[in-house]
Amino acid sequence: MNKQWILSKFPVGEIKEGDLVYQESEIPELNEGEILIKNIYLSLDPANRGWMSGQKSYVDAMNIGDIMRGGTIGVVEETNNNDFKKGDIVNAMGGWQQFCVSNGKGVRKIPLDTGFPLDSFMSIFGMTGMTAYFGLLDITKPQEGETLVVSAAAGAVGSIVSQIGKIKGCRVIGIAGSQEKCDWLVNDLGIDGSINYKTDNLRGKLKELCPKGIDIYFENVGGPITDAVLSRMNIGSRISLCGLISAYNAESIAPGPAWGNLLVKRINLKGFIVFDYIKRYLEAYQDLSNWVRDGKIKYKNDIVPGLENASHAIKKLFSGENNGKLIVQIADL
Numbered sequence: 014m015n016k017q018w019i020l021s022k023f024p025v026g027e028i029k030e031g032d033l034v035y036q037e038s039e040i041p042e043l044n045e046g047e048i049l050i051k052n053i054y055l056s057l058d059p060a061n062r063g064w065m066s067g068q069k070s071y072v073d074a075m076n077i078g079d080i081m082r083g084g085t086i087g088v089v090e091e092t093n094n095n096d097f098k099k100g101d102i103v104n105a106m107g108g109w110q111q112f113c114v115s116n117g118k119g120v121r122k123i124p125l126d127t128g129f130p131l132d133s134f135m136s137i138f139g140m141t142g143m144t145a146y147f148g149l150l151d152i153t154k155p156q157e158g159e160t161l162v163v164s165a166a167a168g169a170v171g172s173i174v175s176q177i178g179k180i181k182g183c184r185v186i187g188i189a190g191s192q193e194k195c196d197w198l199v200n201d202l203g204i205d206g207s208i209n210y211k212t213d214n215l216r217g218k219l220k221e222l223c224p225k226g227i228d229i230y231f232e233n234v235g236g237p238i239t240d241a242v243l244s245r246m247n248i249g250s251r252i253s254l255c256g257l258i259s260a261y262n263a264e265s266i267a268p269g270p271a272w273g274n275l276l277v278k279r280i281n282l283k284g285f286i287v288f289d290y291i292k293r294y295l296e297a298y299q300d301l302s303n304w305v306r307d308g309k310i311k312y313k314n315d316i317v318p319g320l321e322n323a324s325h326a327i328k329k330l331f332s333g334e335n336n337g338k339l340i341v342q343i344a345d346l
């Protein structure tokens with residue numbers, strides 16, 4: 014039998030009890046070309062909330078009754094597909110469930126001989142690391158001495174962006190939602206300054222910590238934080254528009270930031286989706302793995318045991334309780 018989370022209602026506002034239901038179904042027999050994957054890790058991401066909205070975005074909309082969509086790492090248990098053998102460790106969109114059946118499309122093998130723990134391929138070497146690497150380096154092309162501001166800086170993506178910014182010689186200022194996160198950014202990750210957007214005077218602190226203005230903004234949040242950052246951006250500065258988490262639970266459209274700043278200051282803003290870079294993941298992995306080995310990058314994973322806890326755990330992303338990349342451990346390898 015296969016335990017699964019099913020989308021039962023399109024959430025309004027925050028995800029609530031009953032929007033997802035936990036149920037059991039039989040594991041189907043494999044057809045020709047299919048594989049059975051036992052899911053080990055499930056990635057919980059802010060994007061999950063958008064996927065539940067019933068709206069098409071860069072991926073098809075989910076329908077009521079669908080297994081909740083999610084990225085996974087798992088092990089091939091049975092195979093009718095010559096490209097995969099039993100025991101292969103694979104990355105897939107395996108969903109919020111114990112087992113998934115796939116025709117192999119979009120399923121990528123994870124090498125076992127890297128010396129890194131498997132959960133690192135859900136975070137630093139997975140979508141999180143790829144997002145940080147390409148979102149910063151490809152979109153904004155940071156130069157030595159420039160000032161980089163990162164929102165949700167203590168989060169999974171933001172903390173890697175902040176550290177890559179330091180590696181590239183930038184002055185890095187991180188914005189986060191608690192003193193503990195702010196201290197971690199400065200004291201452990203070695204960035205130049207941090208701002209607690211819940212307690213500090215954001216505009217005043219940006220002025221103090223970015224005396225030469227802001228050259229690069231790595232946008233994870235949107236809303237009033239963006240507005241404050243835009244007001245200090247330099248002419249010809251760049252923004253990597255990675256995410257807008259402050260709006261994901263919104264029930265109506267909030268008054269936007271002053272986008273006129275984008276025009277007046279000729280700011281170059283480019284949205285992106287990490288999957289655009291799939292063909293270049295190896296390039297990122299080579300740099301990221303060297304930086305982790307050399308101690309230049311630290312990463313944290315927040316692993317929640319038990320698939321049954323997934324719908325509760327995802328709320329941590331929106332309350333800020335997650336401490337690193339939020340992952341559900343569905344089973345032992």
Ligand SMILES: NC(=O)c1ccc[n+]([C@@H]2O[C@H](COP(=O)([O-])OP(=O)(O)OC[C@H]3O[C@@H](n4cnc5c(N)ncnc54)[C@H](OP(=O)(O)O)[C@@H]3O)[C@@H](O)[C@H]2O)c1
Binds near residue numbers: 141169234286334337
């Ligand atoms: N473009 C892409 O391909 C792509 C790929 C992956 C992720 N992303 C985006 O990257 C961003 C970070 O994702 P992640 O997976 O690394 O999650 P994360 O940063 O580990 O977790 C989300 C964090 O967002 C902060 N947050 C939540 N609500 C907020 C609000 N209203 N205002 C300000 N901050 C808020 C919280 O930290 P605080 O305690 O600091 O508030 C929370 O810990 C998200 O916007 C996500 O959509 C984009």
